[in-house]
Amino acid sequence: REAAILTLGAVSNGCHTGLKEHTHAIISAVLPGLVDQRPMIRCISCWTLTRYSRHVYSNTSEGDGTLLERVTHGIIDRIVKDRNKIVQIAACGSLATLVEEDPVLIKPYIPEIFSALSFGLQHYGKGSLRAVYDSISIIALSSCEIIQRQEYADILLPSLFGKLDTFKASRASAEDPEILPLLDCIGTVGSEAGSSLLPYAQNVFQTCMSLAEGYYYAGDATPVDPEEQVKFIEHTLDTLSGIIQGLGPSIAPLFSSSSLGSLLVKVSVHSSPALRQSAFGLVGDLADACMLELLPFLSPLIEAILECMQPENITGDNIDACNNAVWALGVVAKKCSSQDVAQFAMISLERLLPILTAPVGMLPRSLVENTAVCLGQIGNSTPETIAPHASAFMGGWCAALRGLRDGEEKQDAQEGLCSVINANPLAAKSHFAGICECFATWSHTPKDPLPSQMAHIISGYKSQFESDGQW
Numbered sequence: 001r002e003a004a005i006l007t008l009g010a011v012s013n014g015c016h017t018g019l020k021e022h023t024h025a026i027i028s029a030v031l032p033g034l035v036d037q038r039p040m041i042r043c044i045s046c047w048t049l050t051r052y053s054r055h056v057y058s059n060t061s062e063g064d065g066t067l068l069e070r071v072t073h074g075i076i077d078r079i080v081k082d083r084n085k086i087v088q089i090a091a092c093g094s095l096a097t098l099v100e101e102d103p104v105l106i107k108p109y110i111p112e113i114f115s116a117l118s119f120g121l122q123h124y125g126k127g128s129l130r131a132v133y134d135s136i137s138i139i140a141l142s143s144c145e146i147i148q149r150q151e152y153a154d155i156l157l158p159s160l161f162g163k164l165d166t167f168k169a170s171r172a173s174a175e176d177p178e179i180l181p182l183l184d185c186i187g188t189v190g191s192e193a194g195s196s197l198l199p200y201a202q203n204v205f206q207t208c209m210s211l212a213e214g215y216y217y218a219g220d221a222t223p224v225d226p227e228e229q230v231k232f233i234e235h236t237l238d239t240l241s242g243i244i245q246g247l248g249p250s251i252a253p254l255f256s257s258s259s260l261g262s263l264l265v266k267v268s269v270h271s272s273p274a275l276r277q278s279a280f281g282l283v284g285d286l287a288d289a290c291m292l293e294l295l296p297f298l299s300p301l302i303e304a305i306l307e308c309m310q311p312e313n314i315t316g317d318n319i320d321a322c323n324n325a326v327w328a329l330g331v332v333a334k335k336c337s338s339q340d341v342a343q344f345a346m347i348s349l350e351r352l353l354p355i356l357t358a359p360v361g362m363l364p365r366s367l368v369e370n371t372a373v374c375l376g377q378i379g380n381s382t383p384e385t386i387a388p389h390a391s392a393f394m395g396g397w398c399a400a401l402r403g404l405r406d407g408e409e410k411q412d413a414q415e416g417l418c419s420v421i422n423a424n425p426l427a428a429k430s431h432f433a434g435i436c437e438c439f440a441t442w443s444h445t446p447k448d449p450l451p452s453q454m455a456h457i458i459s460g461y462k463s464q465f466e467s468d469g470q471w
Helices: 002-010 016-035 039-051 053-061 066-081 085-101 107-123 126-142 144-148 150-169 179-216 226-256 260-267 273-308 316-335 338-356 365-381 383-402 408-423 425-440 450-467
Strands: none
Touching: 002 016, 002 039, 016 039, 016 053, 016 066, 039 053, 039 066, 039 085, 053 066, 053 085, 066 085, 066 107, 085 107, 085 126, 107 126, 107 150, 126 144, 126 179, 144 150, 144 179, 150 179, 179 226, 179 260, 226 260, 226 273, 260 273, 273 316, 273 338, 316 338, 316 365, 338 365, 338 383, 365 383, 365 408, 383 408, 383 425, 408 425, 408 450, 425 450
């Protein structure tokens, strides 16, 4: 029976068309497996049912919500009533898949789903708890609207953040690796929760600061395992990033009253690439949320960012740290005043140029694209500083921008490109074809000012080429 149920789940996608007329019967046949006396039958039934979630939702869209109700309640019952760890883990994963498949149609069941996950947070052991954390994270990422609705958040968040209080109450909390998946979950939920996070923000922020500083300075007093030190600091910084993304400018008072700025300055020059990666990511999030409060620490942070971007450092394990450094530099350039950006614009250009002009495929695409965006944000802030050197980077810049997806970052980059071209149109003239190709990749909205700027630039070049008899 276990093998038969597994087979039905395994063939669900590849044989979707052939099974279509039988799916209702298959789901009805598998549902009793959720209450079978054998744990593995219950476990595999959870998985198989969610493999047919598209059919379940299709029926719901057509007005028949019976299947969705039976499947959802069946899996919720396994989370709440089952005492077998393997079944608990399978049920949590299946519930997350069900929500992820269609966060809209599942909404009527969110209170029950969050109540079940809250139960798991309060009663599960270590192994099953990780499945609860993963399930909560997946649900938060699948629809931020779910976690932002206060009536839903009030069901789940007290138990989630109460779990953090449980760790804090334990004397061994600072050394318990089980706090790390909890912090990851809190960071993910925090990045999506918005104002729902406010009642818990101070507690999480202070806990993360205590853990990060405790591990960073621990080596001064007693020997500490370097790998464990890096792991704990990295997780706490990533959690803080999620909290900052969720709260935005509301994080300013917490940051100002803490020693996070000083800690970031130190961690940004740590020997561990993973720690530098997390530190630079956090710098970018802080710059986006509270640039004014970050300013006192900006000079040494920019110095660390630029050092990470040295050509000899853009290799192997350092690539991800460099990627975050470039991204953070762009956010800082966007949020700072033109006068502040002008102070580091030229040395930034020196670091960015080798990335833009590297042979295709030599560096990760994400690094090249972040470089193109960063240069655009610098160019948008202080075009007159870098425009005299436009001929050196215009070709690589346009090539990188062509591959970017439309969005806020591409808009920033395109606006920066226009600003640099307007500041030195002669230097960019030889790259006219690349500029046109780059402009052509932008899908504008009705009130978007970019198309008029692009049209003005192309019209200007057209006149020049006509005068030269080259049009």
